[in-house]
Amino acid sequence: MAKNFEELLREARELSKNIRPVDPCSLDALRKQGKALFDALPEPPSYRRAGDQTPARAEALIEPTVRFLAQLYGCAPDTPGILTSLLNTLFNFNKLTERQKDEVRETVQLLTLAAEAHLRALVAIRDGDIVQGDLLASEARQRAKEAMREGMRFRLVGNTGHLPVFDRATGVSRYDPADDLKLIFQISCPACSKLGQFDISAMNSCHLLTCRKCQRRFSVLIGNIASLNRIDHGIKNHYVLSMDLLGEGPHRFEFDDRSRNPFTAAPGDMIAFVYAPTKSLSALENLTTGAFHAVQR
Numbered sequence: 001m002a003k004n005f006e007e008l009l010r011e012a013r014e015l016s017k018n019i020r021p022v023d024p025c026s027l028d029a030l031r032k033q034g035k036a037l038f039d040a041l042p043e044p045p046s047y048r049r050a051g052d053q054t055p056a057r058a059e060a061l062i063e064p065t066v067r068f069l070a071q072l073y074g075c076a077p078d079t080p081g082i083l084t085s086l087l088n089t090l091f092n093f094n095k096l097t098e099r100q101k102d103e104v105r106e107t108v109q110l111l112t113l114a115a116e117a118h119l120r121a122l123v124a125i126r127d128g129d130i131v132q133g134d135l136l137a138s139e140a141r142q143r144a145k146e147a148m149r150e151g152m153r154f155r156l157v158g159n160t161g162h163l164p165v166f167d168r169a170t171g172v173s174r175y176d177p178a179d180d181l182k183l184i185f186q187i188s189c190p191a192c193s194k195l196g197q198f199d200i201s202a203m204n205s206c207h208l209l210t211c212r213k214c215q216r217r218f219s220v221l222i223g224n225i226a227s228l229n230r231i232d233h234g235i236k237n238h239y240v241l242s243m244d245l246l247g248e249g250p251h252r253f254e255f256d257d258r259s260r261n262p263f264t265a266a267p268g269d270m271i272a273f274v275y276a277p278t279k280s281l282s283a284l285e286n287l288t289t290g291a292f293h294a295v296q297r
């Protein structure tokens with residue numbers, strides 16, 4: 001008798017108790033493993049047909065997905081006791097700054113949600129449940145996208161220029177003081193729309209940039225979204241954003257926007273306010289998702 005979703009989850013929880021990292025594991029190794037599994041999710045058939053191999057392909061992916069989940073549960077933030085020692089072994093966790101710890105926790109959590117969604121979809125596809133299989137597969141794909149942060153347009157690096165915040169291959173943090181942090185990101189020029197790459201100190205939120213294509217100057221204000229409220233006034237939207245600005249902390253922003261599409265972002269997303277040389281707000285760019293939003297005053 002094939003196990004159902006709940007039984008497989010219990011199996012993963014059981015397995016997770018025996019997870020002892022032998023080789024230096026890293027966040028990127030987990031992400032890579034996740035990506036391989038997520039990409040293998042078969043397209044559920046739109047109708048039942050004889051000799052369909054899809055259920056068998058789904059079945060074959062269940063066991064590796066359970067093992068992957070067990071690894072994630074093993075270092076999941078809600079596993080008291082095991083958490084600190086395991087995360088520390090995996091990522092040199094105690095040496096990370098609070099921001100880096102949050103990043104590790106968040107990535108593990110997103111990967112866990114994605115892996116659970118995949119397991120649920122695989123079980124439905126294996127069982128030949130066409131309607132559920134289809135729904136669950138698209139949810140699983142969405143979760144995978146979130147976990148992989150496709151569209152991400154920034155990375156934080158240490159002061160040596162090329163070293164990552166912490167070396168994901170070894171889990172070793174290469175520096176400690178946060179004031180050495182640099183932010184490398186891509187953003188579109190408000191004048192010519194050309195996407196350019198910039199390199200700034202992550203300890204200041206406000207920076208004057210020069211477009212390499214049109215040579216026009218523009219400024220950016222960068223931070224993470226804490227909360228976003230949109231009040232619909234019909235012809236315009238009024239926004240109230242709480243932001244944790246780089247190197248500064250919480251700030252509140254309010255602005256009106258007459259563009260037709262609402263600006264959307266999730267808490268934690270890194271956002272750049274883009275100001276034209278005239279000092280007027282011209283766009284919001286979501287550096288986490290790569291979404292661009294032109295503001296119309």
Ligand SMILES: [Zn+2]
Nearest residue numbers: 189192211214
């Ligand atoms: Zn330009």
